[in-house]
Amino acid sequence: MSKHTLIALMEDKPGVLNRVASLFRRRNFNIASLTVGHSETPGISRMTIVVDADHAGGIEQVEKQLYKLVNITKVSDVSHEPTVIRELALIKVHATAPTRAEIMQLVDIFRANVVDVSAESLTIEITGLEDKVDSLVQLLRPFGIKEMVRTGRVAMVRGSNGQTPPSANYSGFAMADGPKGRGLDLNKVS
């Protein structure tokens, strides 16, 4: 099973998330995780998708099908690039006076944070690679995990380049505080 990480940029129009999800479903592409939010450009959303490429018949096919969606402006497979990969999890673990200290030791070791405490629980916030989050979850399980939420992977390629394609037609968008000194004039119509 080969997992690939795709970064997709899309116009922030109503229903665009639905379009992507619908595409993946009908083409039978297996989504391991999907997260979406604003990007640095107003009007453009950024989606990070982890997809099982073997099941999809190759990651190229997934990319090309995404590009067929009119609202998608750019797709990049960053699986083999040096990337910063992170996931955030909130974990509510059963904790009473006798076990609280031990749990907090684990929190320290993982450089996580306690963000809520009650008589019977601790809520822990952790950011990191999926493996790191998995490890903490494993170690907390014996105490009893009451509730957990994970965001799924976000990724960003290392180095000074951004994702925005230099030759895109941006006449429809206002450039807020655009990246300076990149040598790219994103207001120029190509």
Add this chain to the structure above:
Amino acid sequence: MKLSGAHIVWESLVREGVEVVFGISGGAVIHLYHALPEYPIHHVLMRHEQAAAHAADGYARATGKVGVCLATSGPGATNLVTGIATAHMDSSPMVAITGQVATPFIGKDAFQEVDITGITLPITKHNYLVTDINELAMTIKEAFYIARTGRPGPVLIDIAKDVQAAELEYEEPSEVSLPGYQPVLTMDTSQIKQAAHLINRAETPLILAGHGVILAGAEAELRQLAEKAQIPVVTTLLGISALPETHPLCLGMGGMHGEAYANQALQQADLVMALGCRFDDRLTGPVNTFIPRAKIIHVDIDPAEIGKNMMCDLPIVGDVGNVLQLLLPTVKAASHPAWLEQINEWRRESASRDILNQETDELVPQYVVRQIWHATGGQAIVVSDVGQNQMWEAQYFLHDRPRGLLSSGGLGTMGFALPAAIGAQMGHPDQMVWATVGDGGFQMNIQELATVVQERLPLKMAILNNGYLGMVRQWQQIFFEGRYSGTPLLGPDFAKVAQAYGISGLTVTEKPQVVPAIEQAMEVDGPVLIDFRIVQEENVYPMVAPGSAIHEMIRRPQLA
């Protein structure tokens, strides 16, 4: 100038060059219909919205222009779905306009409300819900741009009723700006050189011409290439007429019901140049058995088709016409006499085995199709339905005329023929249009006979009537122990039905009546329906069984 949303819609359609729309009115589009008579657009009232979509599709396939259909909200919109999916599968440029309930009611399960944009997400190239009159004109302009550029396809625009009623100081929209939509426009010429190199070196080359050749209008370029390098051409069902079928280099359709020599040529070729074809399973059989000896050049305007079903040796993304124009000067003039002679030998063998020996007294469907071909000189626009009638049409009528055969290939929609023929006739009022259909498919949109009369269309309709859902019956005979479950099909006296609508109706029960009936139909200045009562259990041969390679054909059983 202040215009209502409804006026803006028609204003925009006129700007897009629309001359005819096919539709059925209703509450959610009553504003549109109120404004319509003020504009030079002809409205064809259909009798079912499915037929409106097929008519827009048939119009687009016959003319190359964007077909437009119109329906009200709720059931009107859902009735368009099959027609939109049909257009989507065959890459037909179409814009479907639906009314939607007023914006405050959206999402409240209002009367005749349905989420048509949600429903048509997978079967449209793109779709829109317009809830703001300020976006209306630009949306329509974008929709037409998307429908007709790149790989054509259907686009749906759902317009809320209050948007149609609202008013706006109308301004012509500026240029379309779609940062996420960049149809391929420029070519990578190094791949052209590689393609020429492969072609020049090949000993048994073949061109596989698909619908993309016709969509690109590249029939002339294809012919030049085929003739220059003496390369035979096999077509897909939708590629029929990419090269005139009477041309000596044209082998006709390949695949599940292709003639044996077309499939044999495919399997023996050492180079296949696929032009605007998507390697559909009806053509290929299992892909690992398809064209096993060939190096493959795959030319397509849609990059996603390359590597989707079949891997190729040389991909070229681009418009087929542009590619062929760049390629022609670099391909050497050549001849392949041994290869062509081998193919001719296969043709002679097919003539005696699968191509029906026409010397029978029974009224067989292949004879009917052949006689229509003779009578029209191969120049009519023919619209087929789906099933055995479709296959016999593809096999026995040699289509020379570009865009001469309109057929639902990808979705295989029964009931397509009559409404699509209406669309084709509206697009070419002065040309002869024949709809050849089966009795099953004809009953699915039989109500459109009223449209034929209302519009005074001189449509010729030939029903190959065998009292069965023929293609399914054939499968049941060959693969399901001859159990005809759900396939015996009762139909009316079609000639009487035609007469009830005011259309000339003829019934043909004997072979000698066939030619006179066809000639009579062609002389009538108006619509004619001929009910051909053909032999009931005739099969389409050759047939490639599912799972078999295309050279492993079931051939016509030899008579003792």
